[in-house]
Amino acid sequence: MSEAKPAGKRDRAVWRRPMPQDEDLAHQIEHEREQHLLLDPRYPLNIDQDVLDPMYRLTKRFWVMFVILFGLVAMAGTTWLVQMWWGLGITGLDRPVMWAIYIVDFVYFIGIGHAGTFISAALRVLKIEWRRPISRAAELVTVFGLITAAMFPLIHIGRPWKFYWLLPYPNERQIWPSYHSPLLWDMTAIMTYLSCSILFAWISIIPDLAMARDHTQGWRHTFYEMLAFGWRGTETEWANHETALNIFSYGIIPVMFSVHTIVSWDFAMALQPAWHSTIFGPYFVIGALFSGVGAVIIALALIRKFMHLDYFLRQEHFDGMAKFLLLLSLAWDYFYFNDVIVPWYGQDPVEKTILAILTGGTMAPLFYLMLFSNVLLPATLFLKRVRNSIPAVIVVAIFVNIGMYIERYLIIPVSLGQNWLPFDWGYYVLHLPETLITLGAFGFIFFAFLAVSRLFPLIPVWEVYEGQVLQGLRRIGRALVPTRSEPD
């Protein structure tokens, strides 16, 4: 895109070291620059502009999407009001399937929320350089995923207007919520994770907001000025910023592990056959990361396409994410195998029935689609050719998300249908209200991204710039070696 701009050409002399005389070497350097964002520096103002320009574009297509997505969210909101008015009876819930799609959505969206911190914090801690341009999108996936997920317990409960009873607020009767209940641990963990994630995302965006502030006038200027908290970019500020981000990165990783482990305990702590399993903790953490990384890939692809950020988001990022996805897929396979083989070996009559429903019963199509999406398709990422094709990686990521959604569906309502006394067995049928609310939840994620894409820089410019300053190519003999200089 802006590579063709005359400004880019003019600045080349300033921001790129002169090409060596040796033609072979120059060719090699050219190749490396094409491959790696951090070896391909441009004049900072151009980078700023590349990120800021798409934010001002309010095209017709934007408004159409805006209206459609807002409509989805509004529809879900209306459905929720109707559900509150009439009661949960309008959904497909019945006895014994008291938890269904809403809890599936809850677990799914929490899962989506996992990848953000993992990519941003864990890769930051591990000093993996290629994560620089993707951390913002990942963090936003976390924030919006968690906000959506946090809505679902509210939508799910019978009397949402009494939700505050779950909060430990001081009251005249001195009744506190019961911390025996996994639901309370759950809420505590999610609230911790959500507030940490918002703070983490905000701290990391501050320098970019300051950058945006310095490039804008009018209401945008005021808006960024407020949010940037008077960032000037002094040495002390950068040092403090670095410290704060490091504290959050190290702190948020254990929180991330705790959240989905606790979510899994909602099930694992229950007496329900096929839920009462000790492997659920790590298994859910891996499952969450798996679908979450898939979601981040989808988000990156959308941003790259519609915000024209292909300078920042390159094949190397999709390749890196695909490797990550592959690794998680293998881990998930391992855990799922464990989760299935133990009940199968045990031959408990109820778990046997559940397994039979999955492998050869009514749920067989979903079960095999899940295995295809989570096991077979991600395995193609072993091939470099698949990893190097951005559309292929996106397709795999979409299927991983479908597969993981199905996985939660098979665990929650399908297992619940079978319990200890066969007289009370039942099944769950999806009804319209929960379908609309689920669609609205997906709509909300896209809507939030759409809105944010016009308000906040989706690429952490300062991180990219920092990476480009620190990284360089050194020539050792005939070989070109990427090197990194440590900041003081």
Added chain:
Amino acid sequence: MAEFPNRKWTMVVDLDKCTGCNACVVACHAENNVPIQTEQESTRGRAMHWIRVERYWEGEYPNIKARFMPVMCQQCGRAPCEPVCPVYATNHSERENLNLQVYNRCVGTRYCQNNDPYKVRFFNFFDPEFAGTLKEQLNPDVTVRSAGVMEKCTFCVQRIRRGEEQALVENRPLRDGDVVPACVQACPSSALVFGDLNDPNAQATKLVRENQRKFRLLEELGTEPQVYYLKGGQSNVGG
């Protein structure tokens, strides 16, 4: 306030005597203001019966036998539904060994039902409707539950209260048979017996103590249920 002695309320269900007539179910509905679901709702599994008669078929046609098993809340000593409630809406009465449900504290997470191996908890999917004159015969001693809360068998706690208060007024200890839940009262074959296990002379105590046929439902889960079943022999079969 007067001191009430500790109780260990229990129900004994003699499966040999149960004919599967469902009188207990009807009596329970009338006593506890349990909403009557429409046919459509019931087929979707939303029928609300605090006590139900489970029917299991044995054998192959034509040598088929039906076995009946009344199931109500087992008032577990270590109830799995209790710890999972985030707001203490379901909790334990140590004194009476009852599992209590506080309707107006319930927010409707429905976790208790998931964790309940007997599936004897019911969720009010809609506001209850009592058609026509049914409204006139609601029991004033029992709350009518609104949409969004869980409910379950209470061992007719309102009758327990009334019996204890009556005994207090008359300044005498509670006698066996003073408290009779609606299902027990209605059972034509006396398959259900209710009593206090702490009372050595109660009929229920004797039945539990002496009987070789006794078992408790899903006892292996460690829930310590307070309902004892007496295993049915060949007489516990129907056509």
